Amino acid sequence: MTFIVGENCIKCKYTDCVEVCPVDCFYEGPNFLVIHPDECIDCALCEPECPAGAIFSEDELPDDQQVYLELNTELAQVWPNITERKEPSVDAEEWDGVTGKLQYLER
Template sequence: MTFVVTENCIKCKYTDCVDVCPVDCFHEGPNFLVIDPEECIDCTLCEPECPANAIFAEDDVPDDQQAFIALNAELSEQWPVLAEQKDAPADADDWNGVEDKLQYLER
């Protein structure tokens, strides 16, 4: 099993989760993070660290977020590894909790 970053991370991109990851499985895109399912060791450390509550165990991904399982796998092959915490975007708090953000995902 792996963990999955879901829609609420889009335009929030808090990186608190990255700081606790022991295997550097996070990858960074312009306004979203993903988890590489091949690298994730299911340690559970990232999930409680996410201020946006956007990380779920694969088996617990909400029904309306299931597409993010494949999206994490796809984008983790394209985006670079992020191994250190960074500042969130200045407007991250404004985007936290906004629904239907997939349209804003930058690849």
């Protein structure tokens, strides 16, 4: 089992979750974070730390966000690892809660 970063992270990219991850399984893209599913130990520490509520247990991933399981797997292979908290996107508060953000995902 793994945790998945879902849609609400796009254009928000809060990194509070990164700070608590004991195995450094987060990877950073231009406007989104992902979790490497083979590195995640299912500790659940990251989920409550996400201010945007964008992290889900694999078995609790909403049906309309199943594509993010594949995206987390794919992008964790190419994006750099992130191990320290950074400032969120400058307009994170404006994007928090906006739906249909997949079109804005920057690779």
